[in-house]
Amino acid sequence: MDHDEAVRETWRRPPAGAGGEHERLRSLVHHATLAPSSHDIQCWRFRLDGRTISILPDLSRRCPAVDPDDHHLYASLGCAAENLAQAARADGWEPVVRFEDRPPPGRVRVDLTPAPARASDLFDAILRRQSTRTEYDGTPLGPEELELLRSAGTGNGVRTVLLTGGRAKETVVDHVTQGNTAQLRDRAFVRELKQWIRFDDAEAVRTRDGLSGRATGNSSASRWIAGPLFRLLSRTGPANEAYARRIRSASAVAVLVSATDDPEHWVEAGRCYERLALQATALGVRHAFVNQPVEDAARRRRFAWALDLDGRPDLVICLGRGPEMPRSLRRPVDDVLR
Ligand SMILES: Cc1cc2nc3c(=O)[nH]c(=O)nc-3n(C[C@H](O)[C@H](O)[C@H](O)COP(=O)(O)O)c2cc1C
Incomplete structure (x- = not known):
């Protein structure tokens, strides 16, 4: 296949x-x-x-x-x-x-x-939902669209905060780029990420999981150039510039925040994100995660403080209009039924 x-x-x-x-x-x-x-x-x-x-x-x-x-x-x-x-x-x-x-x-x-x-x-x-890691066209979302997104992203003990102002987005740029720089300098993080990268189509089709080069906006390459390509992509400067362009061109940045920090609320945050993402897709609005500010406990606290968020910031998502990207793969149902 x-x-x-x-x-x-x-x-x-x-x-x-x-x-x-x-x-x-x-x-x-x-x-x-x-x-x-x-x-x-x-x-x-x-x-x-x-x-x-x-x-x-x-x-x-x-x-x-x-x-x-x-x-x-x-x-x-x-x-x-x-x-x-x-x-x-x-x-x-x-x-x-x-x-x-x-x-x-x-x-x-x-x-x-x-x-x-x-x-x-x-x-x-x-x-039709997909993670669209690209730049967006920067068009603002109307009040009705913002309200539909906020209400889709609200659940039991979880709320969605939508940031549309330039200053708030710059705060997100700062925390994403600091987090990305720290992650790319962390050997364990890079080793783990590399295990889930599928640079070449044959490998992606065989495992049907992981981050394919295509879906992350890079061409399909064979393994022999994957190592050098990965090193190039994980240079902090260009990666941070791409994140900054994505956040600045987004119509809004959504932050999902849980009142309580436990697995029950993490599941609920996932449900709220999925409704928000499906609602965005239904409106013709694309999205991509920029979770670097919430993946480390100390950085997460600083992020919550900088944006005056009460609770655990769970997930951070750019929303905006832009082109469709190649699709990701999934394992077949028989592989996940037990
Ligand atoms: C909890 C969670 C955290 C994620 N964090 C990131 C992230 O920080 N950066 C990113 O580019 N994608 C992130 N993703 C998106 C996944 O990489 C993506 O969903 C997966 O590759 C499948 O692609 P699809 O969403 O297009 O189907 C996250 C997804 C989930 C559910």
Whole structure:
């Protein structure tokens, strides 16, 4: 299978309501796997038990250098849970989603009961959502768009703060570039990141996870030039300049903030991010994460203080209009069902 076929297979929609109940539940899992995860690690396993779908963390896919407390890992489970809930409503189920912290390491449990099917703009956007790491066109978002985004990104103990002013965006530029510089000087961070980079198409198609050169805005290259290319890309100066251009050209920067700092709220922050991202996609607005200010505890506190944020800043996202980028890949449903 070549890269284009793998992309088509990943981002397809199984026919709605087709097949028996088991096929329908597998289709919900397929939609859940289209959610984003940090470095596209796809840190999830799914278990079907009657009309309950459990989303369990796959700890073999942890990234302790960038995500020492597993915040991003649980947030990624929340993203998958939100896609699952949106797809369930469209397929004629009422989903009840909750986080169970026992037995450790916890899981997200989704109980389904039959209900009238309700399609929605957010469901339609699942197949079009992508992380778009590019410069944006800088056009402002209208008050209605901002309100739709804020309300999509609000949940139980999680809120979205939208920054549109030049000064606030400069604060984000400072914290992203400081964080990026520190991360690229950290050997453990760079080693871990390199493990998840898929420079060449064949490798991306074989693993169907990780950060492909294409999706991150770089060409597909073979492994023999991957090392030098990686060193070039990870030079702090050009990388920081690209981040600054992305943030300054964004229509807004969204910061998701949890009132309580625990896995239950990290899952909730992931759900809120996913709704925000789907709402943005439905509005024709693209987005990309710039999480460097929140990935280290001390830097995160300084970031919260600089922006006067009360709570844990979970995720930082640029929003803006811009071109579509190449798509990421996902492992097939059979690989994540246990
Ligand atoms: C919790 C979380 C943290 C992420 N952090 C970053 C980040 O700091 N920088 C970035 O470029 N992408 C980040 N991503 C985006 C993933 O790399 C991306 O979702 C993945 O590669 C799949 O691509 P897609 O979103 O286009 O489907 C993050 C995603 C999640 C869910």
